[in-house]
Amino acid sequence: MHIIAVGLNHRTAPVELRERVAIGEDELAGLASGLAAGGAFAESAVLCTCNRSEVYGCVPEVDAAVARAVELLAQRAEWPEERLKPHLYAYEHAEASRHLFRVACGIDSMVIGESQVLGQVREAFERAVALGSASTVLTTLARNALEVGKQARTETNIGVGRLSVSSAAVDLARSVLGDLSGDRVMVVGAGEMSELTLTHLVDAGVRSIRVANRTHERARALAERFGGEAIAFDEFPRRIAESDIVITQTGAREPLIGPAAVREALRVRRSRPLVFIDIAVPRDVDPAVGDLANVFLFDIDDLEAISAHHLAERQAEVVRVEALISNQLARFNRWLKGLQAVPLIQQLEAEFERVRQDELERALRRIRGLSPEQAAGVDQALHRYKQKLVRPPIEALKRLVESDADEEILAIFREVYGLSARPPSEGQPGEGDSA
Amino acid sequence: MSADEHPFLLAAAGLYLLSALLCHGRWPMRGDRAGRWGMAVAAAGCGLHAAAIALCIVAARHWVLTELRATLLLVGWAIPATYLIALRRAPIGLATIAMTLAAAAVFGALAVPAQPLGQTVDHPWFFVVHVTAAVAGYAAFSLAFCCTVAYLVQEALLKRKRLVGFSQRLPSLEAADAMGARLAALGFVLWTLMIATGALLAWLEVGEWWSWTPKQTWSLLTWTAYAAYTHLRTIGDYRGRRTVLILAVGFVCAGLTYLLAGYLGDPYHPFHSS
Numbered sequence: 001m002h003i004i005a006v007g008l009n010h011r012t013a014p015v016e017l018r019e020r021v022a023i024g025e026d027e028l029a030g031l032a033s034g035l036a037a038g039g040a041f042a043e044s045a046v047l048c049t050c051n052r053s054e055v056y057g058c059v060p061e062v063d064a065a066v067a068r069a070v071e072l073l074a075q076r077a078e079w080p081e082e083r084l085k086p087h088l089y090a091y092e093h094a095e096a097s098r099h100l101f102r103v104a105c106g107i108d109s110m111v112i113g114e115s116q117v118l119g120q121v122r123e124a125f126e127r128a129v130a131l132g133s134a135s136t137v138l139t140t141l142a143r144n145a146l147e148v149g150k151q152a153r154t155e156t157n158i159g160v161g162r163l164s165v166s167s168a169a170v171d172l173a174r175s176v177l178g179d180l181s182g183d184r185v186m187v188v189g190a191g192e193m194s195e196l197t198l199t200h201l202v203d204a205g206v207r208s209i210r211v212a213n214r215t216h217e218r219a220r221a222l223a224e225r226f227g228g229e230a231i232a233f234d235e236f237p238r239r240i241a242e243s244d245i246v247i248t249q250t251g252a253r254e255p256l257i258g259p260a261a262v263r264e265a266l267r268v269r270r271s272r273p274l275v276f277i278d279i280a281v282p283r284d285v286d287p288a289v290g291d292l293a294n295v296f297l298f299d300i301d302d303l304e305a306i307s308a309h310h311l312a313e314r315q316a317e318v319v320r321v322e323a324l325i326s327n328q329l330a331r332f333n334r335w336l337k338g339l340q341a342v343p344l345i346q347q348l349e350a351e352f353e354r355v356r357q358d359e360l361e362r363a364l365r366r367i368r369g370l371s372p373e374q375a376a377g378v379d380q381a382l383h384r385y386k387q388k389l390v391r392p393p394i395e396a397l398k399r400l401v402e403s404d405a406d407e408e409i410l411a412i413f414r415e416v417y418g419l420s421a422r423p424p425s426e427g428q429p430g431e432g433d434s435a
Numbered sequence: 436m437s438a439d440e441h442p443f444l445l446a447a448a449g450l451y452l453l454s455a456l457l458c459h460g461r462w463p464m465r466g467d468r469a470g471r472w473g474m475a476v477a478a479a480g481c482g483l484h485a486a487a488i489a490l491c492i493v494a495a496r497h498w499v500l501t502e503l504r505a506t507l508l509l510v511g512w513a514i515p516a517t518y519l520i521a522l523r524r525a526p527i528g529l530a531t532i533a534m535t536l537a538a539a540a541v542f543g544a545l546a547v548p549a550q551p552l553g554q555t556v557d558h559p560w561f562f563v564v565h566v567t568a569a570v571a572g573y574a575a576f577s578l579a580f581c582c583t584v585a586y587l588v589q590e591a592l593l594k595r596k597r598l599v600g601f602s603q604r605l606p607s608l609e610a611a612d613a614m615g616a617r618l619a620a621l622g623f624v625l626w627t628l629m630i631a632t633g634a635l636l637a638w639l640e641v642g643e644w645w646s647w648t649p650k651q652t653w654s655l656l657t658w659t660a661y662a663a664y665t666h667l668r669t670i671g672d673y674r675g676r677r678t679v680l681i682l683a684v685g686f687v688c689a690g691l692t693y694l695l696a697g698y699l700g701d702p703y704h705p706f707h708s709s
Contacts, residue, residue: 157466161599171603175593178607271675273608294675296593309599 001042002062003141003336005096006069006088007054010110013087020077021053021084025127031055031072032133040068043138045128047103049120051110056100058137066090097141097332101325104149106158113158113314118149140335148328155324158317161310166196168306169277169298170204173245176275176296181205186243188212188236188257189250190222193279197247202226210243212236214250237261241268245275248284255286262289279303334402341401344410345394347419356386393417439494440487444508444541447487450480451515451538458530460604470527470604477515477534484512484541501566502550506693511540513574522578525614528604532581532588561636568629573689575622576661580686582606582615586679615682616668623661630654637703649699653692660685 008021023031023046035041035057043058055073059065070088074081091099102108104121125142128134134142153159162168170180177183185206187194190213198209209228213219216230223230231239240246240261250256257276266274276297278285283299290297360382364375393413400409414420457464457473464472488508495505514537518530556562585605592602606614633651634644645651664681667673 155468160466161603172593172598174607175589175598175602175605176608178609178613266675270671270673271677273675290594293677298596298598302596302598305596306598 001058001060001137001339002065002092003096003137004057004059004062004065004069005054005091005099006057006066006073007047007052008073008087008089009052009054009108012089017077017079017084017087018051018053020079021073022050023048023053023076027076028127029131031076032128032131034072035065035068036133038068040065041133043128043134043136045125045134045138045142047100047121047124049117052103052108054103056096056138056141062092066092094329094333097144098325098329100141100145101148101328102322104145105152105321105325106149107152107318107321111163112311112318113153113160115153115159118146118153121149122146137336137339141332144328144332148324151324151328152321156317156320158314158321161306161313163307163310163314164196165300165303165307166193167200168303168310169197169247169279170200171306172296172298172302173201173275173277174204176273177244179205180245181207183244184208184210184242185245185247186210186212186236186239187222188233188246188248188284189214189280190218191249191279194247194249195222197277197279198222198226201245206245210239212239240274241265243274244272245277246285247277247279249279250284252280252284253282255284257285257289259286259288259292262292262295266292266294277303337401338398340410341397344397344413344419348393348397348417349390351417351419352386352390356382440490441545443483443487443490444545447480447484448538448541448545450476450483451534451541454480455531455534455538458527458534458604459601460527461600470530473527473530473534474519474523477530478519480534480537481512481515481519484508484515488512503694504544504547504549506566506570507540507544507547509570510573510577511537511544513570514540514577517574517578522614526604526606526610528601529581529585529606529611529614531604532584533578536577536581556636556640558636558639561632561639565629565632565636568625568632572622572625572629573693575618575625576657576686576689579615579618579622579682582611582618583679583682583686586611586615587676587683590676612674612679615679616665619661619664619682619685623658623665626654626658626661630658648701648703649695650692650701650704653688653695657685657688657692660688 008018010018013021028046031046032044035044035055039060041057041059045056047054047056053073055069057065057069069090070081070085073088074084077084099108100121104118106113106115106117109117121142125134125139129139162171173180173183180201181204183206185198185201185208187198187210190211202209209223209226210231211219211223211228212231212233212235213222214233216232219230219233222228237257240257241264246257248256262274266272271294273294273296276285276289276295278297278299281300285297285299287297289295360379363378363382364370367378370378397413400413454473454477456462457469457476460466460469491505491508514533518533518537522529522533586608589602589605589608589611592598592605593608605611633654637646638644660681664678664685667681668678
């Protein structure tokens, strides 16, 4: 059995194509049965987020399974296979597992280190289990992926520090004002960025909102959206004192807020710290305002520097995450190898049991007139004999598998004990395939 | 007092410094994990420190330790102990400041020579309350001072646009201010208790409530500074840098009460017993 991953993501395919391939929840069952048809996939799971559509599988034959997956994805996209193929990637064996681990850790994401993908991986495999398409191998693979995903976020800084400029503004407001739930914000100039920043501030708990804009209608619309109050544009300088955070984004050519107005506001506020977030270019707040005590003025450059710093920090952490992934992969591969030994052990035990039964029958046929107790005694003796013979090779097999035995050694093992490469009962989960 | 406790104290001070380094979060570890280790290391230091104090008490055959070295050890222990109990959930950068102060107190104690104990008193229970309130008050003021330092450092970092790194591990200005105020209020209550029991003790022992000795005068000044701070902050509703600086002034007064007054020759609080 082999693990494969086939799909496309934001790096290999443009958004139009990703939209076409995107697999809805209601289509999962159909896709799963399509994959399983003819035994191409023993197990399958589909991971579909806005940046990727991927099919994971535990398959008896890699090439056939990949071909099946590509065929079904092309069908889904209603797109010729030849034109889809250049956008697809197919990983097999350890590389497929590694790919899922990287996805779960967020280092394959567009926004590196984002944590949403972890939940998406969990859901995808839970759905596959619910559909009955994923069992032992893929659920264990998913469990390992979730483990390393969590580990990456707790043990490295891959998810630390927010990346968007508007969330950086919220972090800065927090370093001054702490918990923002009781704080008051005033937006001067209802631009796109100021709206985005306001959204983040509201998420952080800000409840008291005022909006001033040159066109009053726009101020009213924005204020209504957040349950705030629209104020007349020329009224805003007088309202600075009542605000803890002032966001400015107007198209003014000259600064609108100078040190005199802010000094007056501070007097009224009894020096309570005041945060200005000036997103406008050219700036709306005179830089001299930032020199006043208890005033904290941040402009667009400050915000961009923070998000650039966080991005660089996350990128530097990728190496550590890759190390965690390699460790987890080694653990998972040991488990997978161990799984190969299971059918071999079963075969070996069955073979020894068969010989025992043969010899028991022959003995009972030859030695006539045995009482039931005597017959049972012969049976037990043969049983103990079998057990003593079969135990050492089983122990040896377990040791070999744990110490990364390759297929060749397992083949020799089969040869020595006269076991066939195909186990007697077809279709057992995790059956060994020496091909 | 013997020197049995020296190795314990050196180890404790070393652990406090290591904890401060870990909580700073750059080296030898980064992120939340560094903070957790920092707290664990501080707890280990606090344990060794307690053992050293126990050895001092055994060696002195006396429950109440009053001379400079022993009180420095007690205050130096109360700082991390209170931190670990009350402030362990505070942003981890604050621990860097608190543990550095704790280490400084222990190194200070190691630097001053041990003194024989001062005079004995006829009313030991008042004396115990007096000394305990003083030690706890110093510790509360010290931690409030740590919040002041955190505030000033955070302010400087934000003003200089050093917006990532240590700034993110320090409490926000508002949080540092609020924590400092709570600790100052606690210290203020303890300090009031200390002055009250001190006056009572003086009346019982020498028949005079108040005699303007250096220690008494400075402790009253300290009390006034913290009273002014609390007053401005609660009734006046003032905030910001200047209010926080009053807290620092209060700590300087407390420090002078502690050291200067003793060396100025206070009859009731001698560091050099003759």
